[in-house]
Amino acid sequence: MKEIWTTLASIMGVWAFFQSLMHNIFPAEIRLIFQKTFNQFINYFSVYCYYEITEIDGVNTNELYDAVQLYLSTSASIAGNRLSLTRLLNSSALTFSLSNHDRVVDNYKNVPVVWEHFVMQRQSQTISWRPLPEDKRVFTLRVKKKDKSIILDSYLDFIMEKANELKRKNQDRLIYTNSGGGVMDPRGMIPWESVPFKHPSTFDTLAMDPGKKAEILDDLLGFAKGESFYQRTGRAWKRGYLLYGPPGTGKSSMIAAMANFLGYDIYDLELTGVNNNSELRKLFMKTSSKSIIVIEDIDCSINLTNRNDKKNDHVNAIPGIPNEGIEDMGNKITLSGLLNFSDGLWSCCGSERIFVFTTNHVEKIDPALLRSGRMDMHIHMSYCSFSALKILLKNYLGFDDEGSLKSETLKELEELIGKANITPADVSEILIKNTRDDEKAVKELIRELKIRGEMIKCSKKDDVNVEYVEKDNEEKYVDGDAHEDDLGNK
């Protein structure tokens, strides 16, 4: 052991002597050439090549550095006991980053790569219009020479893409509205005003038939990942959903769940605040990609009548609101104006956009808006089913599928809920009032379901009587089906 130390000490001594000799004999330029040649010699025989990604490239912030930092911050294999924590603007999530000399090993398409982070004191402040940070931060990427092409061709693009995705996920959603009159921006007036969107609704908390839910999730995923499909087929990268159903069945909650699932912002378009088609165009042009454009209660928002179809206007008119005529089209917002953006040429300004229209009265909507291809999916938000009820019981009372309720109680609930026409909102109200007493909550719910069931039974009987009397009077029976809900679904 002693000999090893002695040898090591003498090697270091020789090295120090050699260095001081170099310093004294050779000028700095020659030393630099020596150094470079030495490095080239080592690099020539090394199986690795190295890439440096500096935080500041000249005076500009290097986007790639930020992307690498964010991408690596999600890696579980970070070895190091000093991590820097960061919180992005508008974000509620914390991310960590690598400290000096921390190393991360990543694997891309079976190619191992090593990232190392260096933080150095900046030697001298270069003269620049903006002060540079004191530290110089650099990521070094080490990769085998034979894998160089894979890494340069796609790995860095992959990191950029992942980082953008993460940024969107970490960042709180924004909800924009046009009803505030807009905000002033250095580039001009922006017709949208935004606030952070913190709606907690997710597809897990949404009470609806699991099969239907899975179908919607699948559709959304297919859309979000379908860039190449839309490009290949020559279709605009957009999708339309029509949500219809009685009040309190979760239409708005579904929109929030969609936004949270995809990480998109929401543009809540208040049509009554838009004066004409050109104003509508300006609004659409100022929406960003990766967003959901929502028009709630489209049947009440405005009297949207069929395009140039004045003869048919009365068919789709909403009672009490005068029809708009062709002569008004120049200064009013029309159905064709709206369709131009959700479906026509203008729908392609921006990409990856979802249109969601909601209504309580699907039968009042102009068929032009419903025809296939316009709204890709018609989603019926129905009264609370048994499977939806189980989700609400889990959300509010923490009941899981098995064991939390007696099988007789479950059976009773299943029987009653089918006959009660109760909305998830009403069920939630009952459960939320009794969250501290599960037993009472279930009892209250059963009581309410029984009352509603009885009421429906009575109204059915009344209808049969009306039908009987009307037939007796030889009057034409029109539509006496009392259990038809407000959407005309039997």
Ligand SMILES: Nc1ncnc2c1ncn2[C@@H]1O[C@H](COP(=O)(O)OP(=O)(O)OP(=O)(O)O)[C@@H](O)[C@H]1O
């Ligand atoms: N399907 C559902 N799943 C979970 N919660 C629901 C559901 N439907 C309604 N709720 C509860 O009821 C409240 C009202 O629901 P929401 O606003 O989504 O209904 P809506 O269909 O948009 O009603 P409206 O037609 O009046 O706009 C929500 O805050 C939520 O707590």
Ligand SMILES: [Mg+2]
């Ligand atoms: Mg709503």
